[in-house]
Amino acid sequence: MSAFLEPQNLILIGIVLMLLVFSSFFSSSETALTAASRVRMHAAEKAGDKRATVVSRLMNIRERLLGGILLGNNLVNILASVLTTKLFTNVFGGGGIALVAATAVMTALILIFAEVLPKTYAISQPDKLALIVARPISLIIKVLSPIVLLVQWIVNIVLRIFGIDTNASAWTAADEIKGAVDLHLQEGGVAKRARDQIYGVLEIGELTVEDVMIHRSNLSMVDLAMPTDELIKSVLSSGHSRLPVYSNNSDNVVGIIHVKDLLAALVKSGDAAAVDVKKLLRESWFVPETTSVVKQLRAFQSKREHFALVVDEYGALMGVITLEDILEEIVGDIQDEYDEELAGVTRYKDGSAVVRGDIAIRDLNRAMDWKLPDDEAVTIAGLVIHESQTIPTMGQAFAYHGYRFEILTRERNQIQSLKVRKTFEPDQRKDG
Structure with a gap:
């Protein structure tokens, strides 16, 4: 034990501890800057917080940000491991005991104090920590910029060889907002009606x-x-x-x-x-x-109508559109004393519903919180006909998109009513 107290070993211990602090800083910064809310940073930036400007700038160069942090983190971790090995070699000699001891000690120290602890703290308050670490991390990235750019260039070449486009993104801004709203709905932070209204605003441009x-x-x-x-x-x-x-x-x-x-x-x-x-x-x-x-x-607004x-394209009457119909796509059903609540939809305790065939899929999705597709058909009857490629008869049942459709009544070629419920039955679509 006295060997650890020798001056050169005490210096090594001090340097290793300092490197662990740096490693903890890099780990917490990585978590904070990747988990911080872009929306809140944008709001803080608008309010005049210059630190939020730095955070936003770092978020816009995410590849360089991660590259710089990982480079710095690996440098300090490797250096700490080398110095720890030197320390245990001084104490135990040059045998395998020193190597095993150094590996065990550094694994425990890095895992606990340089990874789990700082990242756990950072994930609990990412916005606050991101504002604190933004400027020093920005400076470090500038210093390490030549190496980071070289590493990034090599990474992009390797990914390109495997046909991976790092600039491609399947998510739009609307998708991100919808995902966030759905998450808050599950956590109880957003009411279903508010979720539907937000969806209505985001989707109205597609209708x-x-x-x-x-x-x-x-x-x-x-x-x-x-x-x-x-x-x-x-x-x-x-x-x-x-x-x-x-x-x-x-x-x-x-x-x-x-x-x-x-x-x-x-x-x-x-x-x-x-x-x-x-x-x-x-x-x-x-x-x-x-x-x-x-x-x-x-x-409607300009004509005050x-x-x-x-x-349709031949001039045949297809229906009527009112200002109320459009507003209902955003705010939900606007009912007066003549309207029936959920007219044409009868719910049951088992989660199923008897639905009139001409009910719009979008209205049914809102009412039942379902996710039936409305790309190829407007009404629920139209969806069944489109997927089955036939005019179903009474009593027929189909399973599409995770839902079961049972035809209850039909008049001539029109499906008058059907029973719909969620199901785990195999999808009957040919491409399903």
């Missing part, structure tokens, strides 16, 4: 009018040829403020009747039969089904 419109099969319309009193009753009992009015056939929409205009005319005339419905009709506004939702929202008819 077209066709994705959110009310399909013509669910559309309330009135025939101009109806007796005036019947037409008025039909409009007032519909529960809608605006209805398309057609003549001869439902594709020939001649205008839009607004309940407010109709009531004003009734009050003025005092007699339903005396109301001239043709004079009350407002001009129809037709929009293509391929119009983006964002573009249509801006059009809330209602438009959707047509």
Whole structure:
């Protein structure tokens, strides 16, 4: 034991301990600077914190950052190991005992005090520590820059040989936000409704009018040829403020009747039969089904309108798009006293649901917190038909995308209702 207290050995011990401190600094810095929140750093930078500017700059050169930290960490660890071996050689002589002892001691010291302890501390408060270590790490990277660039060049060449592109990233900014929101939802930090609203904002740019419109099969319309009193009753009992009015056939929409205009005319005339419905009709506004939702929202704002008819490329009526439909994509269902909560969806305690065939996949996903794909179909019935490549019959069941679809009712070629639940059954898609 007295051999450790000799002056040259005490110097070696002091240097090794100092190197372990440096190693701990590099390890904690690596964890802090890679785990720090870009969002919070950006906010701190906007608030005038110059340290946050340095952190953001380091995050933007992540390869050089990691290269510099790992280079510095390896240098001090290797040097500490060499000096420890020298120390134990001085104490125990040049045999194998010195090498085994040095290896065991340095493994324990580096693992505990230079890796686990500093990284555990850093991961508990990465933002705070990142601000502290940013400037010294930035200086170290500048000093080691020539070596780091050489190492980075060699690494990129090796990765390129194996066909790996270090610049490619499958994640977009929207994906990162969605991932963060989903994580906070699981941890209880974000409510499901708030998650759905954030998703709505992020995804609205991907939608077209066709994705959110009310399909013509669910559309309330009135025939101009109806007796005036019947037409008025039909409009007032519909529960809608605006209805398309057609003549001869439902594709020939001649205008839009607004309940407010109709009531004003009734009050003025005092007699339903005396109301001239043709004079009350407002001009129809037709929009293509391929119009983006964002573009249509801006059009609603500029024209100060809330209602438009959707047509396909041949001019055939496909449905109706309203300002409310678009807003619901962001804020969720906007219900009034005439709306039914989750109309067309009946939930069961086992997690399944009986769903009307024309229910939009996006609405069902929101209501049930499911992840059914809506790339190839708008409605749940359309999804089943697309995947099965047939018009299913009553009683048929399919398993797609981790869900089981059982056809309950069908009228002619339309799926009226089906039961949907999550399943572990094998996917029946050919490419599934």
